[in-house]
Amino acid sequence: MINQIRADFYRQRHTWGSYLTVLLTIIFSATITAQRSVGGIMINGTDLLQRLENSKWTVLSGLQSATLSSSVLLYGYLGIFVIVIGYEFSQSTYKNTLISRISRLQFVLAKFLTLFLDLLGLVGIFYITAFLTGRIVGRAWGEPLPTLLGHLAIMILTVAFFINVIFGIGLLLLVVTHSTVIAAVTIAVWPLLVSLIGMTTQWSWLKYFDFMGTAQQITTQSLATIKFAPIIGTSLGLIVVIIVGSTIAIRHQEL
């Protein structure tokens, strides 16, 4: 499994799309932080958005703004999803992979972990750029530096984790259907779809599947106000379903 992760990282290091994604992440983060513009895909504006618009910006404001814009990352990082796992199916290279020592479960786990490590790195670059840009343009920290750094770490981990859950849904669909298009479209429409269905049906339980909304809540609200257990429980349960489901599907498929 480790060898598969190493192979995927080698492949990404030799793919210009990876470098382009890093570059676009830096440009996007620096621009929205420097320009004080909050971009993103939100069904409803938040209180935070209004507060940000009417207040003097600090480095913390910049990080919060970055969080509100983080829904854009889901679309920006679709390319990474395609590079890491989509190519395997579109170019049938999984045949080579699965004839090596790796088991089906290890293959799925390796892909999931590679995506998570990629997202952790990219989201890290996104937030650290926002952090540095805020400082470069002369803003105050907004809270004590150690606390700010703690918030920064939580923001990176949370946003990467929830984007990875949505990518995981794409992974399961890709393995089941062998269609990169279906997987990519599902990833792209997931936040909008969940929000729209939630608004139409008023199903309160759908909030546990609104991963980008949850990520924004966790990183912008007081941690004490959020009920973590059901949110994290749903996400972890879904990850188990994704990994087990993908493994079972790939074991029973004509590859």
Add this chain to the structure above:
Amino acid sequence: MTIPVLEIKQVSKKFGHYQALTDIDLTINRGDIFGLIGENGAGKTTLMRLITQLSPLQQGQITLLGETGSHYQQALSRIGAIIESPAFFKKLTVAENLKIFAIQHGLSGSQLIDQTLAFVGLAEKANTRAGRLSLGQKQRLGLGLAILPQPDFLILDEPINGLDPAGIIEFRQLLKRLNQERQTTILISSHILTELYQVSTRFGFIHHGHLIQQLTKAALDEANQSGVLITTPMVASAARILDQAAYTALQVIDDQHLLVQATAADPAKINQILVSGGVAVTAINQRTGSLEQYYTALLRKEGGK
């Protein structure tokens, strides 16, 4: 001593209502180059996909390099395969594709990659994007990926499809070198029967999902009356002299013709032995068996059943 590399027992496979394979029993021993012959849809690729676990096994048992059940995965790491068509990352270079495969197998060092590139004749294309290779070069890259981990067993599904005549000859030489220099056992399928005849040491004929016959190259040659055909008015003397010279596989066809059933026999040397023994040789010809004729006759026989 024959060591089985692959043992297939009572393997059957169904796709919905379509019976793709029925009760296949097959053993491939170490050192064999096993040529699998059959028409389109006969079940050759399905069998290879079952061996490589790209298709789930429904019925029967496959033992690969002595491993079965939960240890089968370990045996898979000792094989190389091209199934249907070579698969690689088109936007990466030839060397990068090999490097990825090496990392996946836990192999290190660029020496192995350089050796493989040289072996398959792609050293000059190391930095060319795989997607820009010609069809023949893609097949070579596929073979390079398959042999990179220095497998004990190589499975090649139609590897010479699309190769030009020079490419086919080179590919044949590569396979023979692999078999002789690295003792790699090979299972190969191809529609080009003349080529399959040239490289294989054993043959299996698959028809409508049934393995209808297996035989060695020697048995095929015998059945096809292949070998060195001698025309002489002194058949009895010729047979006695050649028998004394350790040519034991002899067949007297009529009072003018004698067949030495060994395709590797040297006609010049036989001629010399006979002339030295006082036998007048009118003509001496190499008579090669046609795998195609044998296969066609076999299918006709099967069709008549």
